[in-house]
Amino acid sequence: MKRLLALLLLTITSLAQAWDQRAPLPLQSCQLHSPYGLAQTDKVAQPICREGYLVQYDAAAKIPVYVAYTLQSQNALGCFPRTNAFVADASVPNGARPDDYVSTGYDKGHAVPDGDLSWSQQVEYESFLMTNMYPQAGSLNRGIWKLLETSVRGWSVQLNNNFTIYVGGVYDGNDKKIGKGVVVPHGYYKIVVNNTTGAVAGWAFPHVPPYPNLGNDLTKFRLPIAQIEAAAGVKFAFPPNAQELNPGQEWPVNFGALTQAKRAKCGANAQD
Numbered sequence: 001m002k003r004l005l006a007l008l009l010l011t012i013t014s015l016a017q018a019w020d021q022r023a024p025l026p027l028q029s030c031q032l033h034s035p036y037g038l039a040q041t042d043k044v045a046q047p048i049c050r051e052g053y054l055v056q057y058d059a060a061a062k063i064p065v066y067v068a069y070t071l072q073s074q075n076a077l078g079c080f081p082r083t084n085a086f087v088a089d090a091s092v093p094n095g096a097r098p099d100d101y102v103s104t105g106y107d108k109g110h111a112v113p114d115g116d117l118s119w120s121q122q123v124e125y126e127s128f129l130m131t132n133m134y135p136q137a138g139s140l141n142r143g144i145w146k147l148l149e150t151s152v153r154g155w156s157v158q159l160n161n162n163f164t165i166y167v168g169g170v171y172d173g174n175d176k177k178i179g180k181g182v183v184v185p186h187g188y189y190k191i192v193v194n195n196t197t198g199a200v201a202g203w204a205f206p207h208v209p210p211y212p213n214l215g216n217d218l219t220k221f222r223l224p225i226a227q228i229e230a231a232a233g234v235k236f237a238f239p240p241n242a243q244e245l246n247p248g249q250e251w252p253v254n255f256g257a258l259t260q261a262k263r264a265k266c267g268a269n270a271q272d
Contacts, residue, residue: 021090021129022122030054033069035164035195036237041065043233048091048131052123053112055131061183062096063134066168066234067111070195076156078118079266089131096130100179109136111167113149115271134169135184137211144214144221148190148203151218154253157261159194166191170204170231189228191236194251198241201250202228222247 030049045056053069117127169185204223
């Protein structure tokens with residue numbers, strides 16, 4: 001019984017630490033996550049630099065315009081377990097809160113996935129700041145979106161390359177709102193840059209009721225980056241040697257080998 005109480009106390013203490021937020025870092029500290037320069041957008045965006053990612057936050061919509069981060073190959077298999085420590089970002093007055101999502105039917109969907117930030121306990125906690133969240137239907141968040149997130153980790157690990165990723169929502173004044181004004185985008189996208197080769201690929205996913213299961217064929221959702229930028233109202237920066245891959249030319253990934261590598265490194269903490 002004493003051991004059980006001790007474990008419970010340890011769990012409560014660990015989760016409580018998630019509320020001990022660090023102040024955002026100076027913007028120049030996020031050069032790693034935006035190595036080719038900041039994207040341009042007509043939306044009013046507040047930059048928030050965290051150790052693991054850079055947010056351009058739309059305070060009026062209470063979601064990011066976009067989030068940029070660089071996944072380094074040595075960090076792609078992190079072993080800190082998922083905490084689910086969702087918390088409002090103290091650096092944003094009147095920003096989104098976890099209770100904005102309660103009973104709405106939407107997941108608190110990570111822009112930068114927890115799995116890409118599990119290489120440090122503090123960085124893992126910061127993955128759950130609400131400035132890193134979008135309202136997403138479970139059929140997307142736990143479906144093909146998760147498949148793409150896992151694929152990115154696989155590419156980084158198995159190619160031993162660093163990737164810069166841009167993640168965002170497509171939204172406007174006609175979109176639904178939940179909670180106290182959190183906009184629900186009608187589309188989501190992800191653009192992935194191989195920083196070693198300059199190869200670039202983009203995906204776009206519809207997010208319109210009744211939110212059907214989109215399957216698991218990622219090639220169906222490839223979209224030219226120029227079209228993604230036009231829809232999102234964001235102009236991203238890319239390396240001088242950038243070459244956009246055609247659908248079907250994406251990097252290979254061995255999911256079985258990725259799972260085995262995670263288990264070998266992390267043992268009991270080998271979570272998705």
